[in-house]
Amino acid sequence: MEDDLPDPATLxxxxxxxxxxxxxxRAAVEGLLTGAFPDPVSITLPGGQTPAFALACAERTGGGARVGIIKDAGDDPDVTHGALILATVTRRPLGSGISFIAGPGVGTVTRPGLPLPPGEPAINPVPRKMMVAELTAFATRCGVAADFAIEIAIPDGEKLAQRTMNGRLGILGGLSILGTTGIVVPYSCAAWIHAIHRGVDVARAAGLTHVIGATGDTSEKAAQAFYGVPEIALIDMGDFVGGLLKYLRGHPVPDVTIAGGFAKMTKLGQGLLDLHSKRGSVDLDWLAGLVPEALRPGIRAANSALDALEQADAAGVDLAAAVAEAAWRAAAPVLTAGRLEIMIVDRQGILRAATGLRALPHSDAR
Structure with missing residues (x-):
């Protein structure tokens, strides 16, 4: 994540x-049924808004019509910003309804646990509902049955998907068609939170009993090597430890490991569930409270969390272990059942401290 987030009010x-x-x-079905493509084309979002979209391309095909729209993610650093979203609509036999096809660059679901069963195009339920509503309404206006095949394609979508968590979730071949409101709120990180939740769902559906949420690649690799868990047990939570823990509260997994660097786990120990620097910083006074009196002035004057850790190391004080224990106490109340562990991993991938998997005080786990 970025170190500094812009002011949301300006985005x-x-x-x-x-x-x-x-x-x-919606534009393609009008082109198919009338021969004319509306430009711009308006749709109704789940919240009632009616935005208009300019067409990037529009053409009649052999048996249908194709329209492309350039995605504008606003000021959000979305990997799909500027991507061309193509929809091709063709007629189906009377009474067959509306079906969806994953065109080039749109993924296919291959694992259980997602909102769609394996084998289905990765076009999520809300976008499907929106498309069905729009095409049905226009077909009704034209006096015809809403029997259509909708193929969604994204040129270069398979390459863009490599920058997402789709592969880990078992969505292969491209991107997902996402959105519950139709609107991207800049820096809300909704797609990341969505991926965290779906990662838990996939792990649960696979019958896994242990998941690992990591703040970054180094801590994730160290935790995976320690436990030897499969890739689908790994949840790339970034700074959103609260987003992971709160979802696990309602969708529990027996064993949960949270792994991260010393500074991130220090912030968790302080009680912060969003570990981004914009949300809160390392409190050196708090860290000083974890060491003997003689070390406290140096810790309070430290240049960084790493400096504080190195001072403690030099004095033979296991500050990493104290932070891990504090982080465990901060995270445990968010969960409702099972066992929890905190791991602290340094920048070289070396495990500095671990609480071990321990039952929550309010859990039935043994």
């Missing part, structure tokens, strides 16, 4: 891939 919102796909499909 421009954008549109989800689901909203863009819906607008493209």
């Amino acid at each position: 421009r919102p954008g549109w989800t891939t689901g909203a863009c796909a819906t607008a493209a499909a």
Whole structure:
């Protein structure tokens, strides 16, 4: 994540891939049934908003119509910002309804636990509902049945998907068509939170009893090597430890390990559940309270959390272990059952401290 987040009040919102796909499909069905493509095309979002989208391309195909819309994510650093979202609509036999096809660059679900069963195009339920509503309404206006196939494609989508967590979730071949409101709120990190939740769902559906949430690649690799768990047990939570723990509260897994660097776990120990620097910083006074009196002035004057840790190391004081224990006490109340562990990993991938998996005070786990 970025070190400094802009002021949300100054940022421009954008549109989800689901909203863009819906607008493209809506324009395509009009082109298919009337021969004319609306430009711009308006759709109705779940919240009642009616944005208009300019068409990037529009053409009749052999048996259908294709429309492309460039995704505008506003000021959000979305990997799909600027991507071309293509919808091709063709007629289906009378009474067959509306079906969805994953075109090039759109992924296919291959693992259970996601909102869609394996084998389905990775076009999420809300975007599907939006497309069905728009195409059904226009077909009704034209006096025809809403029997259509909708293919969504994203050129270069398979390459872009490598920058997402789709592969770990078992979504192969490209991107997902996402969105529950149709609107991208800049720096809300909704897609990241969504991926965390779906990662838990996939792990639970696979019958896993242990998941590892890590703040970064180094801590994740160290924790995976320690336990030898499969990739689907790994949850890339970034700074959103609260987002992971709160979801696990309602969707429990027996064993949970939280792994991260010393500074991140210090902030968790202080009680912060969002570990981004914008949300809170390392409290050196708090750290000083974990060491003997003689070391406290130096810890309070430290240049960084790492400096504080090195001072403690030099004095033979295991500050990492004290922080891990404090982080465990801060995280445990968020969960409702099972066992929890905190791991602290240094920048070289060396395990500095671990609480071990321990039953929560309020848990039935043994």
